[in-house]
Amino acid sequence: MILQDVIEHLQLRVLTSSTNLSHVHVYQGYVSDMLSCVVAGAPNGCVWVTLLAHSNIVAVATLLEIPAIIITEGAQPDEATLERANEKEIALLSTPSPSFEVVGRLWHMGIRANDRISDLI
C-alpha cells in the first residue's frame, strides 16, 4: 500500500517535507506509546501509531527503519524533532483522532499486524 493513499484516506496532516510519500510502501502496522516496546516488537518498515511527539520517536524509527509515524490526538512535535525527521527521511503525520480509531481504519485498509510478536511468544 502506498503511504500517500493512507494519508488521503485518513486525512492525515503531513508535518515533514523530505519523504516522497508516493514512493513509500507500508503493509504492516504497530501501535504503542512505550518506546521500549516499539524497539522490541515493531516490524521493520511498518507504520507506527503513537501519541508521543518528542524527539526520541525519530531515533526509534531510524533504528527500525520505520518510514512513517502517525501522531495521534493532535500531539505536536517541536521544531528540532521535525528537523531530525526530515534529516532521517521519516514522515511525521498528524491527526486529531485517537490511536484506536486510526488503527481501526488502517486495518480496514488492509494494513496488518506483524509476525515478529508471534515469533517471540
Add this chain to the structure above:
Amino acid sequence: MIRFRADLHVHTVLSPCAGRDMLPEQIVKAALFHEINLIAITDHNASQNAAAVISVAEEQGLLALPGMELQTIEEIHSLCLFDSLEQLQTLQELVDRLLPNRTNNEAVFGPQVIVDRHGEVLAHEERMLLAPVQISIQEACSFVSNLGGLFIPAHVNREAFGLLPRLGSVPPDLKVEFLEITRTAHKDTLLQKYPQLAEYRLLRNGDVHYPEDFLGALEFSAQNSSLAAIRDGLISIL
C-alpha cells in the same frame, strides 16, 4: 557550614546522548568555570565513568557524588545519588541483572564510551543503555533509599521520560521528597497544572549533556559534605 552551588545531573561520554567532550577533566573544568562546587555523575543506567570523574574532581576541590540516571519500567528517569562508589556498584549489579539484553546501535543512539581519568578510551559499553530496567519506580526508590541513597525523579515535567506526562501525577506510594524539574520549567505554571507538586521540593538541574549545559541553580548550605547533610541543605531551599 559549607556553601554549595550544585548541579546534580551530569552525564559523561558513557551516555549515548552526551557530547563527545564530556570527559572527566573537561567536566570538572566546565563545572568549576560555572563556579559550581558540587556535581553528581548520572549516566543512563550505567556508572562505569563515575570513579574517573570523582578522582579528577577530588584533586581540584570539586565534590562529585557517584550516581546514576535510572530508567525504570514505566519509561521514567530518576536520579539515584550516593555517598560511595560501593553503594553505586550495588545498584549497578541490580541494573546488570534487569536491563534488557539488547545491543546499542551507535549510529542511531550514539557511542557509549568508558574512559579513564585522562579521557583515554577503555572500552565501549555494548548493551543498549537507553532501555527500561525491569523494575518499577517504587521498587527502585525503595532499593536506592535502603542503600542510603537519594532518589529523585528526573525532569518530571518533560514529555520524554518525565514522571508527570507518563503517570499523570506522583503516585502516593512513591516515597520521595524531591522532584527535578527541567532547566526552563516555570514553577508557578507547573504548580497550577499539578497542585500536588506543592508537597514536594522542586530542584532545577542542568541535565548536563554538554559542558555549556551547567546551570548551578541549586545554592544551599550544608553541615558537611555527606549526602545526608546535602539532603538537609536541599530541603532548606525554598
